[in-house]
Amino acid sequence: MAYGYTGKILIINLTTGNFSIDEHDEIFYRQYLGGPGIGAYYALREIKPGIDPLAPENVLIFAAGVVTGTPAPAVPRYTVCAKSPLTGGIGRSEAGGWWGPELKAAGFDAVVVKGKADHPVYLKIEDGTYELRDARHLWGKETDECQRLIREELGARYRVVQIGPGGENMVLFANIVNELAHFNGRNGLGAVMGAKNLKAIAVKGSNKVPCFDEETVKNTTRWAAANMKDHPPAYGLHKAGTPGGVTIVNAGGALPTRNWQENTFDRAAEIGSDKLEEILIQRGGCYSCPIRCKRVVKVEKEDLNVDPALGGPEYETLVCLGSNLGIGNIELIAKANELCNKYTLDTISMGMTISFAMECFEKGLITTEDTGGLELKFGNETILLPLIKLTAYKEGFGAKLALGSARLAGEIGQGSEQFLLQVKNQEVPAHDPRVKTGVGLQYALSSHGADHWTAQHDPFFQEAGSPGLQALEPLGIFKPVSATALSADKVRLIYYTHLMTVMYDCLGVCVFGYVARSIVPVDKLVEMARAVTGWNASTWGLLKAAERTSVMLRLFNNREGFTSRDDTLPKRLLEAVPTGPLSGKNKIDEQLFGELIKLYYQMAGWDEDGKPTAAKLYELDLDWALEYIN
Amino acid sequence: MAYGYTGKILIINLTTGNFSIDEHDEIFYRQYLGGPGIGAYYALREIKPGIDPLAPENVLIFAAGVVTGTPAPAVPRYTVCAKSPLTGGIGRSEAGGWWGPELKAAGFDAVVVKGKADHPVYLKIEDGTYELRDARHLWGKETDECQRLIREELGARYRVVQIGPGGENMVLFANIVNELAHFNGRNGLGAVMGAKNLKAIAVKGSNKVPCFDEETVKNTTRWAAANMKDHPPAYGLHKAGTPGGVTIVNAGGALPTRNWQENTFDRAAEIGSDKLEEILIQRGGCYSCPIRCKRVVKVEKEDLNVDPALGGPEYETLVCLGSNLGIGNIELIAKANELCNKYTLDTISMGMTISFAMECFEKGLITTEDTGGLELKFGNETILLPLIKLTAYKEGFGAKLALGSARLAGEIGQGSEQFLLQVKNQEVPAHDPRVKTGVGLQYALSSHGADHWTAQHDPFFQEAGSPGLQALEPLGIFKPVSATALSADKVRLIYYTHLMTVMYDCLGVCVFGYVARSIVPVDKLVEMARAVTGWNASTWGLLKAAERTSVMLRLFNNREGFTSRDDTLPKRLLEAVPTGPLSGKNKIDEQLFGELIKLYYQMAGWDEDGKPTAAKLYELDLDWALEYIN
Structure with missing residues (x-):
C-alpha cells in the first residue's frame, strides 16, 4: 500500500x-x-x-x-x-x-x-x-x-x-x-x-498522497494544462462550461421543454451560456483541474440575491429548472439552483418532478386544491422558488414533490404515468435518447436509474478521425457510429465506453478532463495510473476491474428484484420527436430497442433477464457473490 | 500503412x-x-x-x-x-x-x-x-x-x-x-x-521494416539482451534449450513413456539435456532473439551421421521419438530428428503414431504381417529410422503411419482407439494434462487439435510473487493457481493466457522471448508494438484482436461440423497416473472436466455447443461471419 x-x-x-x-x-x-x-x-x-x-x-x-x-x-x-x-x-x-x-x-x-x-x-x-x-x-x-x-x-x-x-x-x-x-x-x-x-x-489532512513516479504524474498535469487549448471540447468546457450546450442542443431540436412535450424552447437563448455570462463572476473548478468548467454566478437584486459561494447552474439545471418548466429567466434559474444547493436537492429530479406535476396540473389531473393554491403552470415564474422550499421542508404540496415523480404519479393515478420521464424511479437528465441513442441505452441499462454519466455520449464518435473516435482506438473501436444509430455497433460502443467511464470513476478522474471531451487519452491515463501506483497495470486489467464494479452494482439490483423489465425507456421518449426541426422523426422502435438491450446483456455476459452469469462472476474473481444469483 | x-x-x-x-x-x-x-x-x-x-x-x-x-x-x-x-x-x-x-x-x-x-x-x-x-x-x-x-x-x-x-x-x-x-x-x-x-x-528482401519509433524498439532489444541472465526461465532456455525439461519432467513423474503407459523412463538421463551436451556444437536461434534456445548437434559415426544444418532435437522430439518409444539413445534420436526434418515430418505426430502402433503390436492387434516384418516393440532401436523413411515415402507400413494415429486406429479397429492419444485427430504433445490441468484444457479446446502452444503452462502461475504470475498482473490476474487445480480460476487463467498467446502470434513475437518464460513482460510488449506501429494500441485492444482471431479459428471448425464433442481429452489421460512418483494419483474427473470446458465457453461468449454467439461476433466487428453460425 x-x-x-x-x-x-x-x-x-x-x-x-x-x-x-x-x-x-x-x-x-x-x-x-x-x-x-x-x-x-x-x-x-x-x-x-x-x-x-x-x-x-x-x-x-x-x-x-x-x-x-x-x-x-x-x-x-x-x-x-x-x-x-x-x-x-x-x-x-x-x-x-x-x-x-x-x-x-x-x-x-x-x-x-x-x-x-x-x-x-x-x-x-x-x-x-x-x-x-x-x-x-x-x-x-x-x-x-x-x-x-x-x-x-x-x-x-x-x-x-x-x-x-x-x-x-x-x-x-x-x-x-x-x-x-x-x-x-x-x-x-x-x-x-x-x-x-x-x-x-x-x-x-496534511499528508501527501505518495506516488511511485511523481515526476511522470506531474508531467501529465503540465502537459494537460499546456495542451488544453488544442482540444476544442475541453477548451469549450473551460470557456462556456456545460451551459454551452443549451443553445446548441436547442438548435438541434433536442432541448427538453415543458416536461418534454416539446423539443425546442423559444427562450433558449435567454438561458444559454451567452446570457449566463451576464451574471458570471468567475470560472470555478475542482482540485487539480486545468479546465475549470464550473460557473460562479452572482445576482444582487432587491428580492433576488444569488450567492456565488453556492455555485452556478449547469446545463442540466438550466434545462430541468428552465426550458423544461417553460421558464426563460436566467436569474430566477440561478436563484432556484442556489436554493436547491442550500437545501441539497438534486436539480434534475427537482425540475423533472415539478414539470411532471405541471403537466398533470395543466391537464386537470391535479388542481390548486392539491397544490395548496399554487398555479402549477408551465412558465409560471412565481411558484418556482416556493416549490423548492416546500419540497426541502416537505410542506404542503412539497411533501408530494419530495417523493419524486414516479411515486407522485402513483398518488395522482389517472393514467398520469404516461407523463413520467424516469427510469427505475429516477428522473431522466436533459439528453434526448432519440438524438443520442447510446444515451438512451445507458438510461435504460444503468443500475442506478436514468443517468447521463455511465457511458460516453454518441456525438463524439460519429466522425472518422475525430478526437472522440481516436480516443476509443486503444479499445479496439475504429469505425464511426452515427449518433442516432440503433445497431449492434452502438451496443458495443456503449458497452465499452460504459466500462471506460466506470474505470474513470474507480480511478477518481473526471470524464471532462479525460477521453472524449478531453485532453488526456485513455492510454495516457493508464500510464498515469501506473506512475501513481507503481502497478504494472494495463487497459485490459483496469477495464476488467471496471467490469467487476459494474457487475457488483448490477448484482445489488438483481438481489433487490430488478429484472430486464426495469431496463426500459419512458414511453414518451420512444415516440417521434414532437416539435422543432426533428418534428415527426427519430421514433425509437421499441422492439428493436429491447433487442439491443438483450444484445448488451449477451455481450456483457449477463443472462436474458439481465443478471450476470456464474461464468462472469468466476471470470471476475467474484465467486463470493455467487450466492446472490442463485 | x-x-x-x-x-x-x-x-x-x-x-x-x-x-x-x-x-x-x-x-x-x-x-x-x-x-x-x-x-x-x-x-x-x-x-x-x-x-x-x-x-x-x-x-x-x-x-x-x-x-x-x-x-x-x-x-x-x-x-x-x-x-x-x-x-x-x-x-x-x-x-x-x-x-x-x-x-x-x-x-x-x-x-x-x-x-x-x-x-x-x-x-x-x-x-x-x-x-x-x-x-x-x-x-x-x-x-x-x-x-x-x-x-x-x-x-x-x-x-x-x-x-x-x-x-x-x-x-x-x-x-x-x-x-x-x-x-x-x-x-x-x-x-x-x-x-x-x-x-x-x-x-x-532489402527493405527495412519501418518503425514509428525505432529508438524505443531498439532499446527494448538492448534491455532484453542485457537482462536475460536475470530471468531464470529465459536464461535456462538459453543454457539448456527445451531439452532441459526432460529430466525435470521425469523427476516429476510426468514423462510420457511407451505410448504413455508409463510416466517415468528409466533412461531419461540418457536423453536429457546433459547428455545432449555431448553432441551439442552450438546454440542456434532465430532472427533478433537473444535467447538462442535451439540446439545444434552433430554426430559423426560410421553408420550414424547427424548433420548440424538440420537442427537438433527439442524436448518434444526427445520424448516423442525417445521415452515414448522406450528409446534411450540420444544419438539415434538426434538422427531420427534429422531424418524427420529432411523429410518434413512433424516429430510429435511421427513419434506418437509409432508409439500407438507399437502398443497395438505388443498387444497383438497387429503383427509382423501388417508391418512388413518389422518388430514394432518399444525400445527396438533398429526400426526407428526405417519407419521414418517408410512414412515419408508412404512405403510398406509407412503408408499406414502416414495417416496419423487416429486414422490408423480406424484401420486397425479391435478397440485400438483406447490406446490413442490425440485430440481432433492430432497427436498430443509431451505434456501431461494430469500435472498441468490447464494444458489439458487447451489440448481439448484448441481449434487445431492437441497443442501445447495456445495458452501458457500451469507451473508458471502457481507461486505468489513468481515472474510468471507478475506477468499476468496487467491482465488482472493476481492470485496463484496450482498446476493441478481443476477450477474456475484455472479456466480463467487458460482463457486469458490463450488470448495472450494468440496476441503473441498475431504480433509475431515468440512466447519464449516474452511473458512467462520470459524477459519481456506483456506491458513492455504493448509499448513495443506501439513503438513499431505508431498506433495508440492498448493491451485491451490487442487482446480483443487476439480474441477476434480465436473466434475466427473456432468458426472455421464449427462450419466444418466440429462441436463440443470434439473438445475432449483422450481417455488414457483422464485416468490416474499409472507409474512413478504420482502413481495412482491425479485422476481427472471427466464430468468436472466437461463442466470446466462449458465454463470456458461461457466466459468466451460461446454457446453450449462451443460455437461463438452472434453477440460475440457483433462485439468483435465480425458481422460478416454471422452467416457461419446460422
Whole structure:
C-alpha cells in the first residue's frame, strides 16, 4: 500500500459510536480499485437485501478513487454508495470538488457509515484521527451556514461534505455536497445521510498522497494544462462550461421543454451560456483541474440575491429548472439552483418532478386544491422558488414533490404515468435518447436509474478521425457510429465506453478532463495510473476491474428484484420527436430497442433477464457473490 | 500503412498462374493484426466448407506478424494457415527462423496460395517482385539439397520455406520448414503445400521494416539482451534449450513413456539435456532473439551421421521419438530428428503414431504381417529410422503411419482407439494434462487439435510473487493457481493466457522471448508494438484482436461440423497416473472436466455447443461471419 493509497478504510457504526479500520491487501485494491469499486464491494457485502434504505441497516460508503488527490490532472473525484431511497436499487453518485483529495490526505481511502445516531452528529477526521461530534446545533441549517459553523469550530482548513434541510428531511432525491458547490447529485443519497442523523463529515489532512513516479504524474498535469487549448471540447468546457450546450442542443431540436412535450424552447437563448455570462463572476473548478468548467454566478437584486459561494447552474439545471418548466429567466434559474444547493436537492429530479406535476396540473389531473393554491403552470415564474422550499421542508404540496415523480404519479393515478420521464424511479437528465441513442441505452441499462454519466455520449464518435473516435482506438473501436444509430455497433460502443467511464470513476478522474471531451487519452491515463501506483497495470486489467464494479452494482439490483423489465425507456421518449426541426422523426422502435438491450446483456455476459452469469462472476474473481444469483 | 507493415498481401493462384495484390486499410490491420489473425481471416473467407484439404480448393496462407522483422527482440514469427488434412478443421502453425522477417523485407505482409500447379513449382519473391518457377528438378529432394539447389539458382541470400518428401507425398502430418531447422510443425500443412505442387517459397528482401519509433524498439532489444541472465526461465532456455525439461519432467513423474503407459523412463538421463551436451556444437536461434534456445548437434559415426544444418532435437522430439518409444539413445534420436526434418515430418505426430502402433503390436492387434516384418516393440532401436523413411515415402507400413494415429486406429479397429492419444485427430504433445490441468484444457479446446502452444503452462502461475504470475498482473490476474487445480480460476487463467498467446502470434513475437518464460513482460510488449506501429494500441485492444482471431479459428471448425464433442481429452489421460512418483494419483474427473470446458465457453461468449454467439461476433466487428453460425 505504499503508493496512491493510504491503505485504511474507516468504518463507523453510528448506533454504537464504534470505529474500526479495514486494512486490505494489495490484491484487494488492484481488484476493486476505488470509488464505485470499493463502494459496490461494501454495499453488496454489508447491505442486506430488502432493507428500507432509510433504516439504520443501510450502509453509506464514501470512497475516493485510485489517483484522487495526487498531483495528476483532474483527479478530484470520490463516490458515495448506499441503497438508494429513490430507486430502491444501488445508489452511487460521484462528485468532484475537494473533499475526496482531503480524505486521502487525512489518511483514509474510504469511510463506511453504518447504523444511525440517536441525535444529529458529524464526523471529524484529521490526519488519521476521527471523532464523532454533536451536530444538534447544526441540524436544520442550510449548507452555507453549516459549513461556516463547522469551520468556526474546527478551523478554516476543514473540507466539509454535508446535507442541508433536504437531506435532513429525507427528500427522496436529496443530494450531498462538498465545498457548497460540488454534488453527489443523484439517487437521493443525502436522504440516507439524513436518516442516519449524520449532518456532515469534516476532513483535514496534511499528508501527501505518495506516488511511485511523481515526476511522470506531474508531467501529465503540465502537459494537460499546456495542451488544453488544442482540444476544442475541453477548451469549450473551460470557456462556456456545460451551459454551452443549451443553445446548441436547442438548435438541434433536442432541448427538453415543458416536461418534454416539446423539443425546442423559444427562450433558449435567454438561458444559454451567452446570457449566463451576464451574471458570471468567475470560472470555478475542482482540485487539480486545468479546465475549470464550473460557473460562479452572482445576482444582487432587491428580492433576488444569488450567492456565488453556492455555485452556478449547469446545463442540466438550466434545462430541468428552465426550458423544461417553460421558464426563460436566467436569474430566477440561478436563484432556484442556489436554493436547491442550500437545501441539497438534486436539480434534475427537482425540475423533472415539478414539470411532471405541471403537466398533470395543466391537464386537470391535479388542481390548486392539491397544490395548496399554487398555479402549477408551465412558465409560471412565481411558484418556482416556493416549490423548492416546500419540497426541502416537505410542506404542503412539497411533501408530494419530495417523493419524486414516479411515486407522485402513483398518488395522482389517472393514467398520469404516461407523463413520467424516469427510469427505475429516477428522473431522466436533459439528453434526448432519440438524438443520442447510446444515451438512451445507458438510461435504460444503468443500475442506478436514468443517468447521463455511465457511458460516453454518441456525438463524439460519429466522425472518422475525430478526437472522440481516436480516443476509443486503444479499445479496439475504429469505425464511426452515427449518433442516432440503433445497431449492434452502438451496443458495443456503449458497452465499452460504459466500462471506460466506470474505470474513470474507480480511478477518481473526471470524464471532462479525460477521453472524449478531453485532453488526456485513455492510454495516457493508464500510464498515469501506473506512475501513481507503481502497478504494472494495463487497459485490459483496469477495464476488467471496471467490469467487476459494474457487475457488483448490477448484482445489488438483481438481489433487490430488478429484472430486464426495469431496463426500459419512458414511453414518451420512444415516440417521434414532437416539435422543432426533428418534428415527426427519430421514433425509437421499441422492439428493436429491447433487442439491443438483450444484445448488451449477451455481450456483457449477463443472462436474458439481465443478471450476470456464474461464468462472469468466476471470470471476475467474484465467486463470493455467487450466492446472490442463485 | 507507413509503419510495421508493407501494406501488401500477395495472392497467387497456382492453377492459373495469376498474381494479384490485396491492399487493406489501416483498420483491417488494426483489427486482424497479422500471423493467425490474417491467416484466419483469409481461411474463413476463402476456403469453402466441406472441401478436401488436399484438393486445389484449399487455400494456404503464410502471414508474418505485426512486429516481425523489426529490430525488436525475438520477433521472427509467421503463421501458416489452411484447412488441415490431419484434423479436418482449421490448420494453423507458427514458426520462427528467418523467413517471416525476410518476407516483410521483400515487401509483403502475407502470401495467399490458391489452386494447384500442374507440375511442381516454387515461388520466388524479391523486393516487391514475384515469379513462379519450375521445380520439377527439385521435386523429391530432401530439404538440405533443395535449399542448396535454390540458392545455387537464385543466390545465397534467399530464405527458403519448403517441403521435403513427406510434404510432397502428402503425409498427413507433414510440416513446413524454413532455413532447414525452423518448422511450422503441426496440422500437416506441408501436405497441403505438396498437394498444390508447391515445393518452396524463396524470398529475398532489402527493405527495412519501418518503425514509428525505432529508438524505443531498439532499446527494448538492448534491455532484453542485457537482462536475460536475470530471468531464470529465459536464461535456462538459453543454457539448456527445451531439452532441459526432460529430466525435470521425469523427476516429476510426468514423462510420457511407451505410448504413455508409463510416466517415468528409466533412461531419461540418457536423453536429457546433459547428455545432449555431448553432441551439442552450438546454440542456434532465430532472427533478433537473444535467447538462442535451439540446439545444434552433430554426430559423426560410421553408420550414424547427424548433420548440424538440420537442427537438433527439442524436448518434444526427445520424448516423442525417445521415452515414448522406450528409446534411450540420444544419438539415434538426434538422427531420427534429422531424418524427420529432411523429410518434413512433424516429430510429435511421427513419434506418437509409432508409439500407438507399437502398443497395438505388443498387444497383438497387429503383427509382423501388417508391418512388413518389422518388430514394432518399444525400445527396438533398429526400426526407428526405417519407419521414418517408410512414412515419408508412404512405403510398406509407412503408408499406414502416414495417416496419423487416429486414422490408423480406424484401420486397425479391435478397440485400438483406447490406446490413442490425440485430440481432433492430432497427436498430443509431451505434456501431461494430469500435472498441468490447464494444458489439458487447451489440448481439448484448441481449434487445431492437441497443442501445447495456445495458452501458457500451469507451473508458471502457481507461486505468489513468481515472474510468471507478475506477468499476468496487467491482465488482472493476481492470485496463484496450482498446476493441478481443476477450477474456475484455472479456466480463467487458460482463457486469458490463450488470448495472450494468440496476441503473441498475431504480433509475431515468440512466447519464449516474452511473458512467462520470459524477459519481456506483456506491458513492455504493448509499448513495443506501439513503438513499431505508431498506433495508440492498448493491451485491451490487442487482446480483443487476439480474441477476434480465436473466434475466427473456432468458426472455421464449427462450419466444418466440429462441436463440443470434439473438445475432449483422450481417455488414457483422464485416468490416474499409472507409474512413478504420482502413481495412482491425479485422476481427472471427466464430468468436472466437461463442466470446466462449458465454463470456458461461457466466459468466451460461446454457446453450449462451443460455437461463438452472434453477440460475440457483433462485439468483435465480425458481422460478416454471422452467416457461419446460422
